[in-house]
Amino acid sequence: MPASIVRIRELVKEYRRGAEVVRVLDGLSLEIAAGDFVALMGPSGSGKSTLLNLIGGIDRPTSGEREVEGLRVDRLGDGALAHWRADHVGFVFQMYNLLPVLTAERNVELPLLLKNLPREQRARRVAAALQLVGLSDRARHRPRELSGGEQQRVGIARAIVTDPTLLLCDEPTGDLDRKSGDEILDLLQALNREYGKTIIMVTHDPHAAERAHRVIHLDKGLLREDPP
16 A cells, blocks of 8 residues: 555634634544545535645644645744645646736746746746646647636646646636546546646546545535545
């Protein structure tokens, strides 16, 4: 069995609404192995995206432990957490989050600007990432000149250009038609199978969840896993 790359213990996340305290995550514990592909499902408001953001270091828990590759992420200060996130986490969003004034290659390059890399090395990494997602011939196109599926491929290239430890996908096919969505799922499976990327994917779609190795349901702050 591969070693666990993500360990979560007794994770609690609460939000305040005036005088009311809303507990979104209620003492979750979870382990994800290196090279796994996990689908996280549940009704709207169940805390799926909250859990994904906590794993990726975008948000902080109310209490509990988060460990990635043996590092206690919950103990990092804001600056160290930002550096860790830039080095180890790639995010793929439902709405792509591309900058409309930039070409595909410049959108993909953005995470590399946080690193002290020469321009030539950045260019090589961008070209490799775009080739991997099948968009070398669209590198100079802006988002408005690309289809939804192509924009999501640019988003995936941007997520993998730093060679992250984790690929966190929040409804990556939610804004696409079935054909384009299947192409994105094929790409995610290839990244997992051929490049060993550990993927956690939030989805409402059972068809998308079938592509994962494991399906975990989140409801009322608690986790339930489908049997293998």
